[in-house]
Amino acid sequence: MKEDNQITVGIIFGGISNEHDVSIKSAKNIYKAFLKPRNKRYKIKLFYINKYGIWFKNQTSKSVLTNNEKSFTNQRFTSKKINFIEDIDFDGIDAWFPIIHGSNGEDGTIQGFLKLTQKPFVGAGVLGSALGMDKIAMKLIFSHLKIPQVNYFPIQLNKSSTKKDLEILTTHIMEKLNFPIFIKPANSGSSLGISRVNKKNEIIQALQLASEIDSRIIAEEGYDVRELECGVIGKSNLETSSIGEVKYETDWFDFESKYSIQNEIIIPATIDKSTERNIKDLAIKSCKALNIFGFARADFFLEKKTNKIFLNEINTIPGFTNKSMFPMLWKASGLEIDQLVAKLVDIAIDS
Ligand SMILES: Nc1ncnc2c1ncn2[C@@H]1O[C@H](COP(=O)(O)OP(=O)(O)O)[C@@H](O)[C@H]1O
Ligand SMILES: [Mg+2]
DSSP: OOOOOEEEEEEEEEEESHHHHHHHHHHHHHHHHSGGGGGGTTEEEEEEEEETTOOOOOOHHHHHHHHHOOOTTTTOOOOTTTOOOTTTTOOTTOEEEEEOTTEEEEEHHHHHHHHTTTTTSSOHHHHHHHHHOOOOHHHHHOOOOOOOOOOOOEEEEETTTOOOHHHHHHHHHHHHSSEEEEEESSSOOOTTEEEEEEGGGGHHHHHHHHHHOOOEEEEOOOEEEEEEEEEESSSEEEEEEEEEEEOSSSSSSOOOHHTTTTEEEEEOOOOOOOHHHHHHHHHHHHHHHHHHOOOEEEEEEEEETOOOEEEEEEEOOOOOTTTOHHHOOOOTOOOHHHHHHHHHHHHHHHH
């Protein structure tokens, strides 16, 4: 029988996303955090979604997290079956904790689905998730509010875009931006599909790489920067964490330096008080502007030459892996990971 104050949390992870494996790593840590003695009042049900969108029951999902079970990852539907939740038991869930990074998990897709279950869920809703994911939509809103950002140029390719179109586009990009230039898919994450280009003849290849992920693309002027990150949690009242800095050996924070190569995280970042205040204010202002709540990580660039702060992006499903900044930031702000995950569920339920 269910005890009175017990809350059943459904953790959803994996997903049709190029950050599938990152999600599994994040979910492992969140699951472990809920098993800590302080979190006895939470009962956990796990929902693994594999790379092709098949949902798995609690026991199977648990084996993915605790035994590194990989045999379900690439299993596909038979063409006859499209009812992906047919055998899945959603009963008794009091709150959802979706921890799928990138497409389908961070862009409003799963949020729309969870909204239909009429149960609260951790993180932003459909609108905030979609806006936070799409680098073009996000930047246009920030420009409107005069939130400082690097120079950028939005691009929409389509299936019929020819080599000639890409050449014309290259000329436009070079008219607007100085090298180095970052070419990014508008909807991606973990630096996947991003190139840093230094020459005109590298642009077309970078556009093609980005377009494999999204036809919406953003080109940005590359600055020589320090990278600072700030955690945000809350709903009507948003709170900010300490600010952290990430340092890496590579030229920029690419996929390898995010997850394989050792990077250095410094919390609190060595910055002056006014920069710290500025970052925290911008973190809250930008989350409010996009209707983002629950939890988020706001990422900033501090230009070395000028000491100017630019908002890079808001991540609405921040990483929870062993190397992830978000839980470290909150730990430095006084919340251990078990307290953090509990607080996130309570925020989702209470507000
Ligand atoms: N305009 C820029 N100037 C300097 N570095 C950049 C710029 N844009 C991206 N980068 C580098 O690329 C990384 C990934 O870019 P980002 O836009 O944050 O993509 P993602 O959403 O995949 O994390 C950044 O953390 C930074 O190291
Ligand atoms: Mg980023």
